Amino acid sequence: xxxxKKITTKNFFTNNSQLLVPLIAILLLLIFNLIRDxxxxxxGVATNxxxxxxxxxxxxxxxxxxxxxxxxxxxxxxVTAASxxxxxSVGALAAIAGSVFVKVIKSGGTxxxxxxxxxxxxxxxxxxxxxxxxGMLVSAFGIQPMIATLILFTCGRSIAYWINGGATPTxxxxxxxxxxxxxxxxxxxxxxxIVILMAIFFGLLFRxxxxxxxxxxxxxxxxxSRLNGIHVAGIKLLAFILLGLCCAVAGVIGVSRLSLINxxxxxxxxxxxxxxxxxxxxxxxxxxxxxxxxSVLGAYAIQAxxxxxxxxxxxxxxxxxxxxxxxxxxxxxxxxxxxEAMARIRRKLRGRRSTALAKEV
Amino acid sequence: xxxxxxxxxxxxxxxxxDTQLLLTITICIFVCMYVAAxxxxxxxxxxxxxxxxILNDNAYLVIISCxxxxxxxxxxxxxxxxxxxxxxxxxxxxILNGSMPFFSVLQASLGLAxxxxxxxxxxxxxxxGLLFGLVQGYLIAYLEIQPFIIxxxxxxxxxxxxxxxxxxxxxxxxxxxDILQKRIEINWLGSPNKNGVIIPARMExxxxxxxxIVILVFCMLRxxxxGRSFYAxxxxxxxxxxxxxxxxxxxxxxxxxxxxxxxxxxxxxMMHTGAGNATNATAGEMNAIASSIIGGTLLTGGVGNxxxxxxxxxxxxxxxxxxxxxxxxxxxxxxxxxxxxxCLFILLQSVIxxxxxxxxx
Numbered sequence: 102x103x104x105x106k107k108i109t110t111k112n113f114f115t116n117n118s119q120l121l122v123p124l125i126a127i128l129l130l131l132i133f134n135l136i137r138d139x140x141x142x143x144x145g146v147a148t149n150x151x152x153x154x155x156x157x158x159x160x161x162x163x164x165x166x167x168x169x170x171x172x173x174x175x176x177x178x179x180v181t182a183a184s185x186x187x188x189x190s191v192g193a194l195a196a197i198a199g200s201v202f203v204k205v206i207k208s209g210g211t212x213x214x215x216x217x218x219x220x221x222x223x224x225x226x227x228x229x230x231x232x233x234x235x236g237m238l239v240s241a242f243g244i245q246p247m248i249a250t251l252i253l254f255t256c257g258r259s260i261a262y263w264i265n266g267g268a269t270p271t272x273x274x275x276x277x278x279x280x281x282x283x284x285x286x287x288x289x290x291x292x293x294x295i296v297i298l299m300a301i302f303f304g305l306l307f308r309x310x311x312x313x314x315x316x317x318x319x320x321x322x323x324x325x326s327r328l329n330g331i332h333v334a335g336i337k338l339l340a341f342i343l344l345g346l347c348c349a350v351a352g353v354i355g356v357s358r359l360s361l362i363n364x365x366x367x368x369x370x371x372x373x374x375x376x377x378x379x380x381x382x383x384x385x386x387x388x389x390x391x392x393x394x395x396s397v398l399g400a401y402a403i404q405a406x407x408x409x410x411x412x413x414x415x416x417x418x419x420x421x422x423x424x425x426x427x428x429x430x431x432x433x434x435x436x437x438x439x440x441e442a443m444a445r446i447r448r449k450l451r452g453r454r455s456t457a458l459a460k461e462v
Numbered sequence: 463x464x465x466x467x468x469x470x471x472x473x474x475x476x477x478x479x480d481t482q483l484l485l486t487i488t489i490c491i492f493v494c495m496y497v498a499a500x501x502x503x504x505x506x507x508x509x510x511x512x513x514x515x516i517l518n519d520n521a522y523l524v525i526i527s528c529x530x531x532x533x534x535x536x537x538x539x540x541x542x543x544x545x546x547x548x549x550x551x552x553x554x555x556x557i558l559n560g561s562m563p564f565f566s567v568l569q570a571s572l573g574l575a576x577x578x579x580x581x582x583x584x585x586x587x588x589x590x591g592l593l594f595g596l597v598q599g600y601l602i603a604y605l606e607i608q609p610f611i612i613x614x615x616x617x618x619x620x621x622x623x624x625x626x627x628x629x630x631x632x633x634x635x636x637x638x639x640d641i642l643q644k645r646i647e648i649n650w651l652g653s654p655n656k657n658g659v660i661i662p663a664r665m666e667x668x669x670x671x672x673x674x675i676v677i678l679v680f681c682m683l684r685x686x687x688x689g690r691s692f693y694a695x696x697x698x699x700x701x702x703x704x705x706x707x708x709x710x711x712x713x714x715x716x717x718x719x720x721x722x723x724x725x726x727x728x729x730x731x732m733m734h735t736g737a738g739n740a741t742n743a744t745a746g747e748m749n750a751i752a753s754s755i756i757g758g759t760l761l762t763g764g765v766g767n768x769x770x771x772x773x774x775x776x777x778x779x780x781x782x783x784x785x786x787x788x789x790x791x792x793x794x795x796x797x798x799x800x801x802x803x804x805c806l807f808i809l810l811q812s813v814i815x816x817x818x819x820x821x822x823x
Contacts (some may be wrong), residue, residue, distance in 0.1 A: 187610075189748075237559065238805075242812045245761045251752060256801025259794035267792065373541075373614055380611050417627065418740065422622025425615040429601070434611070436605045 119383025122435045123398035130405045134159075134412070141412060156288045159408055167404030168292035169195070169368055172299050174378035174396040175345030176340075181379050182320045184239050185338040185388030186246030192371045193257020194345060195384075196364045197351035200226040200261040201357040203272055203362045212274040223350040231257075232345020233338065240334035240341075243288060255370070261364035271361040281357030290352050299350060316340060320388035321388060365366050374403055381431060421449065480818070485770040486756025492777045501782050506787055514665050516779045521668035522547060522731040522743065524775050525759075527750040528679045528721030531771045534754055535683070536716040537696040537763025538602060541725045542616030544746025546594050546607060549620040550728020550740075552627055554583035555738035556719045558634040577641060584729055592718070594620070599717030609717075617747065624740050632738035639736045646670070668730035675723065679768045692716055696763030701768040727805060734780020753778050755759040756807050772817070777807075 134141040144158035173191050180188050187300040205220035206212060231253060238249035284291055288440055318326040318335045327333050355367045380386055382395025390411060410420045433439060476586050499507045506512045517524075528545040533540045557565045567583050572578075598616050602609045624812075634642070644667065651663040671724045683689035694702040695712045704710050733741060755761070756777050757770030781803050 232653070238808070242809060243816060244808055244812050248751075248755055248761055251748065251755070252801045252805045252808065254748060255752070255804060259797040259801075263792075263794045264800070268796070347513045373617075375612065377614065380608060384611060387609050416629075418625035419622050421618040422626060425617075425619035425622060428615040428618070429612065432607050432615075433601065433605060436601075436607045438605045 116344060119392055120395050120398060122431065123381050123395060123402045126402040126431055127398065127405055128403065130229060130409055134409055134423070137325070138412070140430055141409075146288065149373045150277050151281060151285060153199075153285050154288050155283050159412060160289065162403065163405050163408045164293050165290040165400050166183070166408065168296050169354050170371060170374055170404060171296050171397050171400040172351045172354070173368075173371060174375045174382075175299060175303060176344030177375045177379050178382070178391050178393050178396040179316055179340040180246065180344050181386060182388055182391035183316045183337050183378075184246045185320060185386075186375045187372075187379075187386065188235060188250045188341070188344055189247055189372045189376075190235060190250040190253035190257055190277075191344065191348050191351075191375055192368045193261070194228055194231055194348040195233060195252055195355060195368045195371070196258050196261035197264065198224040198349040198352035199362045199367055200264040200364065201227045202273040202349075202356055203270055204264055206274075206277075207270055207271050212276055214276055217276050217280070220301050221349070221353055222440060224353065225346055228349035228352070229342045229345040231419075232341045232343075232348070236338035236341030242335040246266055258364045259360070265362065265364075269361060269363045272356075273360050277357045277360050280353065281360065292358075293330070295350065295354060299347070300397070312336075312339070321390070375400070377405055377428065381428075383435070470482040472625035473496040478491045480760075480765050480815065481767050481770075483814065483818070484765070485767045485773075487810065487814070488757050488770050488773045488777065491781070492773050493734045495777065495780055495784075497778065497789075502672050503784065504788050507783075510663050511653060511661075512783070514651075514669070515665050516776065516783060517669045518664075518666045518734065520779045521666065521734065521774050523746065523749055523753065523779075524672040524724050524728040524772055525727035525730060526746060527775055528675055528718035529727075530747075530750045531754045531757070531759050531766050531768050532679065532683070532692060532723075533609075533716050533720045534751075534759045534761060535692045535696045535698070535763060535766040536713055538713060538716060539751075539761065539811050540598070540613045540616075540717065540720050540724075541610065541722065541747050542594060542598065542613040542620060543727070543750055544743040545617035545620030546591060546721065546724035547728040547746060548742035548744075549624050550587045550590050550725050551732040551735070552632065552738035552740075553727060553734070554732040554819055555585055555632045555634045556627060557583045557586060558638050558732075559632060561628070561632065572767050576635075576638065580638060580641065581730070585726045587732075588722065589725070589728040591722045591728070593721070594724065595718040596723065599714040603712075603715055621740070624738075624742075628738065629740070631740075634732070634738075635731045642667075642733045643736065657815050666734060671690060671726065671730055675726065676768055679723075683768060688712070688715060693764055696765075698764070718745050723800020744813075749778065752804055755811075756804070758811070769814045777803075 115244075119178075119249075140202065141159050144156060144160060146154050147157045149155050173195070177188060177191065180186075201224040202220045206216060207225055209216040209220070234451035235246075235250050235253060238244045238252075239246050242249075280291055282290060284294075287294075315326070315331055315336050318329070318331060319333050323333050326336075351368060351371075356362050376386070381394045381399035382392065382397070383399075384391045384395055406424060407420060410423055411417070415423060473657075496513075497506070508519050527546055530540055530543055551563070556562050560566045560579070565579065565586075569576075569578060569582070594616055598612050599802075601607050601612045604779075645664040646667065647662040647664055649662045652660045653659050663695070681689075683692065691702070691712045692715075694705065694707055695709050699709055702712075732738070742746075753774035754766070754771050755774070757767065757772070757774030759766030759771065778800065781800055782796055785799045790799070
């Protein structure tokens with residue numbers, strides 16, 4: 102019985118070895134925090150201004166703050182796997198989606214749930230069209246994804262600015278606040294619930310369609326998948342459209358958090374963090390096999406790092422430098438050369454032990 | 463006999479390579495655009511000073527784009543270039559105005575004049591560039607970590623270090639700036655001002671440095687062994703390995719060159735602005751990548767030309783100049799037109815390359 106269990110856990114880790122790096126990163130950060138200050142883990146129930154109970158604490162703020170990054174890195178994983186490149190326009194696309202969202206709500210008069218839902222649907226549509234544009238450049242014209250999305254990266258935030266006519270409008274409404282922070286009566290922050298919804302969406306998509314398999318196939322070998330009757334361009338396009346949807350969701354979360362759209366600062370530099378999350382999650386940035394769970398864990402690891410640095414009173418402008426050092430340490434540990442060297446040392450140790458055993462005998 | 467000779471000569475005439483074709487397109491488009499600008503908007507564009515202004519403002523961009531082109535030819539990428547440039551500029555300015563205690567003490571103990579600080583700043587620029595090149599090159603080439611992540615961490619580190627050095631903007635003392643910002647006056651390219659007095663065209667020393675670097679890098683890529691191996695490694699790493707090239711060393715050297723060039727670019731940037739600021743050279747890496755792409759360098763490696771990159775920088779900055787002079791004063795037009803032009807270039811290149819490769823097969 103125990104023997105059996107041992108084998109299954111071992112199998113789990115050999116099958117999911119790529120999840121080890123983000124898991125270890127999160128564990129190390131948590132252990133570091135435990136030693137530094139155990140009160141880091143305290144989760145309390147406070148009452149907010151409306152008198153509703155809400156959860157508070159560093160762990161909750163890690164889960165809550167990472168929401169946009171997690172949603173975008175889900176889409177980024179698909180694009181990376183299918184096209185072998187990265188979309189660097191996600192931040193700009195989220196800004197456009199957020200602008201459209203605000204524009205529709207502003208023009209609608211009284212803010213009702215139906216209006217918010219309509220605004221969300223419309224901004225998703227716009228983001229998916231832009232995603233489609235990126236996807237067309239990549240799939241039909243064979244342009245490398247990073248270059249194709251450089252176009253929208255350059256002008257996306259300006260388009261967002263243009264949509265709102267050169268202003269940064271605010272939208273204050275209990276519904277928007279509910280989306281951005283808490284639904285009355287539910288103590289869990291809404292962005293976390295949205296992330297769970299997105300995870301269920303992708304889970305169902307992979308469970309009931311062959312998309313997962315097709316995306317990996319296209320990423321591994323385009324010609325072979327074409328010869329097997331897979332529509333390569335269509336799969337790539339679909340990956341970009343799904344990323345567009347993710348950007349719209351992230352943009353709406355970002356807008357709702359602050360109840361305003363600022364094209365310059367909304368989700369700034371998130372493209373870099375999202376690519377990092379995909380890479381820390383052990384996915385090959387050159388395309389092919391992927392594990393979305395890895396990217397999600399990677400995103401949470403990045404957010405845990407940021408929150409840890411904030412808790413250590415590092416100024417927000419300096420966080421980048423420390424983040425860089427941790428990232429380099431992580432990827433060096435996970436690099437093939439270091440892994441090989443570690444394996445060699447382990448083998449040597451084992452060899453020594455066995456010779457010692459042999460001598461004893 | 464004659465016919466046979468002709469046949470041989472025809473067979474031996476080398477077809478125009480992808481690199482040359484893309485270079486020709488870039489130069490043609492730049493010339494057409496500039497001529498169109500002179501014809502349509504006239505005014506400032508008629509004066510040679512306009513071209514010199516563009517060069518003065520973008521000398522640093524020319525240098526970092528050269529470095530980036532080398533890296534891109536080997537099939538790698540460097541996101542950290544603009545961060546290093548900004549860090550070097552900040553360090554240089556702080557050395558010049560004496561807020562780096564180490565250098566002030568050194569200068570005092572050696573009994574040197576204030577102008578020796580310029581030499582210290584230049585040496586420091588080279589040192590920072592060299593260090594970034596060494597570390598990033600080692601991690602990428604010898605530990606085989608994905609270049610995007612390492613150089614992204616490099617960018618974070620450089621940007622974070624700037625704010626750790628100084629949160630407030632720094633300014634160089636005027637006496638030293640007068641030495642640094644000495645301009646070269648070219649009388650025969652001057653143009654008369656409103657009073658009919660001929661104002662000579664002014665060019666900064668940084669432009670001379672930039673053009674020298676373009677020529678040096680061009681010769682290196684064309685004539686030297688290391689330059690040819692950049693192309694070989696970028697074109698096909700496996701074949702380069704089989705030809706007996708030291709692939710790791712070549713990739714390492716590319717990043718080393720890029721780092722040093724970023725350091726020089728930082729010094730040139732400091733000569734131009736004379737100020738250290740956390741927002742120096744923002745989005746410079748994307749501008750440099752865009753310039754290299756417009757100049758005909760492919761991100762996949764093996765194809766590229768530094769002369770093209772030079773014209774890429776000119777094209778990109780001329781677009782911006784045209785937008786500002788043509789009266790589109792709303793802040794969003796500059797990046798939207800840049801994005802549209804980028805889109806046009808990228809599509810044009812991809813269509814031309816696709817047609818050529820279809821004809822070949």
